[in-house]
Amino acid sequence: MSKDKYFIIDFDSTFTQVEALDELGDISLQGDPNKEQALQQVKKLTDSAMAGESSFSEGLAQRLRLLKAHQHHLPQLISHLHNKVSESIRRNKEFLTEFSDQIFIVSSGFKEFITPIVTEYGIKAENVYANTFRFDEQGNIVGFDEENVLSLDKGKIKLLEQLALSGDVYVLGDGYTDYEIKEAGLANKFYAFTENIAREKVIAKAEHIAPSFDEFLYQNKLPMSISYPKNRISVLLLENIHPKAVELFQREGYQVTALPGALSEDELCEQIQKVSILGIRSKTHVTRRVLEHATRLMSVSAFCIGTNQIDLNACLEAGITVFNAPYSNTRSVVELAIGEIIMLSRNIFDKSIKMHQGKWDKSATGSYEVRDKKLGIVGYGNIGAQLSVLAEAMGMEVYYYDVVEKLQLGNARKCDTLHELLEKVDMVTLHVDGRPENKNMFGAEQFAAMKPGALFLNLSRGHVVDIEALVENLKSGKIRGAAVDVFPQEPATNKEEFVSELRNLPNVILTPHIGGSTSEAQVNIANFVPNRIMDYINSGNTYQSVNFPNIQLPELKNAHRLIHIHANVPGVLANINQVLANNHVNILGQYLKTNERVGYVITDIDKAYDKQVINDMRQVAHTIKFRILY
CATH class of the missing domain: 3.40.50.720 (NAD(P)-binding Rossmann-like Domain)
Structure with a gap:
C-alpha cells in the first residue's frame, strides 16, 4: 500500500469503549456526596459536545471544574483505560503497528492519558494530537492549554488544516466533531464508529457506518486480524x-x-x-x-x-x-416427570379441580405412594438415565428399554424387549428421540401389553404416541392416568387454541411442551448453544454437531486455516493437497474427518501465501463450501 493514505482515529468511545473524562470523574469524585449528580452533568456535557449541540470549549472547561481531578488520579485512569480498549481495535493491533506512519490519533481528550494507551498498540507518540492539562502547584487539574487548537470549537478542522496531509484521508470516530472534518472537505471519507455508542445525529450525517474496526478495514480492503467482519x-x-x-x-x-x-x-x-x-x-x-x-x-x-x-x-x-443442547434441560424434564408421577399416583390433579369448584373430596381411594412401585423408562438416554437415578432414590424399582446398548445406573434393570418392560411395570414414561421411525411407536398394541391401572407419561415427542389409542385406554380405565407434555400438532404461538381429544379426561395432566421450560434450563441452553456455534465460526470446531463429522481442533496460532467441506468421494483430499502444492503452500497441520455423506478437511498453512490458492480451493471438484480463517 502506498504512503498517500492517512487514517484519523478518535480516542474516546472509538479507540476506547468509554469517554475518558467520565471515567476520570468516577475516580476523582470517590467519596464526594454530590458524585452522581456531578457525573450526570459531566456525561450530559460530553454527549452534547459529541453531538455538536453545544460549544466544545465551554463544555470542556465546565467538565474539568466538575471533575475536581488531581495529577495522582491519572495513573489509576490509565490503568483503567488499558482494559477498556475497544475489542475490534484490540484485535487489530498488527494493522495499527504496520501502518503507524499513516495513523493519527486526533482527539479532544488529553495526551496525558491517551499517549500511554495508544502507543502500546504501535501508534507513534508524535502522531497523537490532543489537549494537555494545566495543573496548579498542588497538582490539581485546573484547566487546559488554551493555545492548543483542539481546545477550540472546530478544533479538529483547524488541526487538519495545519497538518495539510497530502493524500487520501479517512476519519473514524463516534462524534460530530469527527464528521466535521469530512464536512469541511478535509477528508475523503468519514466512518461513524458505532461499536460502543451510536449517536443518531452523527449517523444521520455519515455516508459510511463502521460497527467495528474490522468493518472499516474490510470496506477499505486493508489487512485485518479476522477473516470477515463479525457485524456482517x-x-x-x-x-x-x-x-x-x-x-x-x-x-x-x-x-x-x-x-x-x-x-x-x-x-x-x-x-x-x-x-x-x-x-x-x-x-x-x-x-x-x-x-x-x-x-x-x-x-x-x-x-x-x-x-x-x-x-x-x-x-x-x-x-x-x-x-443442539443435549444436556442443558435434562434436569428440568426429569423433575417434571418425577412431579407428574407423584401427582398421577395421588390423583392430585382431579382433586385440585374439585377444590376449585368448591367440592371437598377427602378420600384415600385410588391414591398410592410411589415407593416400591415399578417404573418403566422407554429410552435410556440423558434424561431417562438421570430419571432412573432420582426414581430409585425415592424407593422405586426401575426398569428400562432402549434399542441401543446403554450402561445402567444404580440398580436399574434392563429389559430385552419393550413388551417385557410393559408387562412388568406400574407406570411407563417415554424418553425417546423424534426420528421418523419412532412415529406411533406406542399405540394400541403397547397399551394392551401394560398392566391394568398403569400410569403413562410422554415427555419426549408428540408423534411417537397414537393419541386415539391413548384416549381409548384412558376412557376404558385400562390406563388409570396420564401426563402428556408433547403433541402431534401444537399451536405455533400462545394465542392459538390447543385442540386435543385428551382434554377434560380424568386424571390427565396436560402441559404445553414445557418439560425443559425452566429459567435454569433456558439459561443453560442460551449459554451452551451460542458457544458451540461461535466456536465453529471462529475455529472450525464441529465437536457436538449432530449432523457433521465431529472434530475438535487445536487453537489457530500464527497461521491461516482453510476449511473445506466436500462430498465424501475418493480423491478430494489428494486434489486439495495438489492445489496447495501447485501454489507452493507450506502445510503446518491438516485434519480430516468424514461421515457417509461429507468430508471435512481443515488445513493450517503459513501466513504468507498466494491469494490464487483461495480461488483454486473453491474450484476443487465436489466442493460444497470453503472458507478461510485467520
Whole structure:
C-alpha cells in the first residue's frame, strides 16, 4: 500500500469503549456526596459536545471544574483505560503497528492519558494530537492549554488544516466533531464508529457506518486480524429464545434479530435469505425448501434437545452444521416427570379441580405412594438415565428399554424387549428421540401389553404416541392416568387454541411442551448453544454437531486455516493437497474427518501465501463450501 493514505482515529468511545473524562470523574469524585449528580452533568456535557449541540470549549472547561481531578488520579485512569480498549481495535493491533506512519490519533481528550494507551498498540507518540492539562502547584487539574487548537470549537478542522496531509484521508470516530472534518472537505471519507455508542445525529450525517474496526478495514480492503467482519454475520433467533443467547451473539459482534414466535415455511423462506446463523426451538421447521433460500446460512442451532424439526440430511448436503443442547434441560424434564408421577399416583390433579369448584373430596381411594412401585423408562438416554437415578432414590424399582446398548445406573434393570418392560411395570414414561421411525411407536398394541391401572407419561415427542389409542385406554380405565407434555400438532404461538381429544379426561395432566421450560434450563441452553456455534465460526470446531463429522481442533496460532467441506468421494483430499502444492503452500497441520455423506478437511498453512490458492480451493471438484480463517 502506498504512503498517500492517512487514517484519523478518535480516542474516546472509538479507540476506547468509554469517554475518558467520565471515567476520570468516577475516580476523582470517590467519596464526594454530590458524585452522581456531578457525573450526570459531566456525561450530559460530553454527549452534547459529541453531538455538536453545544460549544466544545465551554463544555470542556465546565467538565474539568466538575471533575475536581488531581495529577495522582491519572495513573489509576490509565490503568483503567488499558482494559477498556475497544475489542475490534484490540484485535487489530498488527494493522495499527504496520501502518503507524499513516495513523493519527486526533482527539479532544488529553495526551496525558491517551499517549500511554495508544502507543502500546504501535501508534507513534508524535502522531497523537490532543489537549494537555494545566495543573496548579498542588497538582490539581485546573484547566487546559488554551493555545492548543483542539481546545477550540472546530478544533479538529483547524488541526487538519495545519497538518495539510497530502493524500487520501479517512476519519473514524463516534462524534460530530469527527464528521466535521469530512464536512469541511478535509477528508475523503468519514466512518461513524458505532461499536460502543451510536449517536443518531452523527449517523444521520455519515455516508459510511463502521460497527467495528474490522468493518472499516474490510470496506477499505486493508489487512485485518479476522477473516470477515463479525457485524456482517446475521443471526435470526425464533421462538422466544432466552435473552442471554442474544447477549452472547451481540457481544461477539453479530447482528441479531430475535422474534417471539415460530415462522411458517413460507415466512422462513423469506427471512432466511441473508441469515448466517439460525436459532430455533421445536416449532420452526427447517425444510429442504427453506434451505434452498438460505444462500448465506452456515449453521442451524436447536435451542432444545430434539432436532427432528430440522432436515439434517439437507443441511449436511448444503454444508450447514447443526448444533443442539443435549444436556442443558435434562434436569428440568426429569423433575417434571418425577412431579407428574407423584401427582398421577395421588390423583392430585382431579382433586385440585374439585377444590376449585368448591367440592371437598377427602378420600384415600385410588391414591398410592410411589415407593416400591415399578417404573418403566422407554429410552435410556440423558434424561431417562438421570430419571432412573432420582426414581430409585425415592424407593422405586426401575426398569428400562432402549434399542441401543446403554450402561445402567444404580440398580436399574434392563429389559430385552419393550413388551417385557410393559408387562412388568406400574407406570411407563417415554424418553425417546423424534426420528421418523419412532412415529406411533406406542399405540394400541403397547397399551394392551401394560398392566391394568398403569400410569403413562410422554415427555419426549408428540408423534411417537397414537393419541386415539391413548384416549381409548384412558376412557376404558385400562390406563388409570396420564401426563402428556408433547403433541402431534401444537399451536405455533400462545394465542392459538390447543385442540386435543385428551382434554377434560380424568386424571390427565396436560402441559404445553414445557418439560425443559425452566429459567435454569433456558439459561443453560442460551449459554451452551451460542458457544458451540461461535466456536465453529471462529475455529472450525464441529465437536457436538449432530449432523457433521465431529472434530475438535487445536487453537489457530500464527497461521491461516482453510476449511473445506466436500462430498465424501475418493480423491478430494489428494486434489486439495495438489492445489496447495501447485501454489507452493507450506502445510503446518491438516485434519480430516468424514461421515457417509461429507468430508471435512481443515488445513493450517503459513501466513504468507498466494491469494490464487483461495480461488483454486473453491474450484476443487465436489466442493460444497470453503472458507478461510485467520
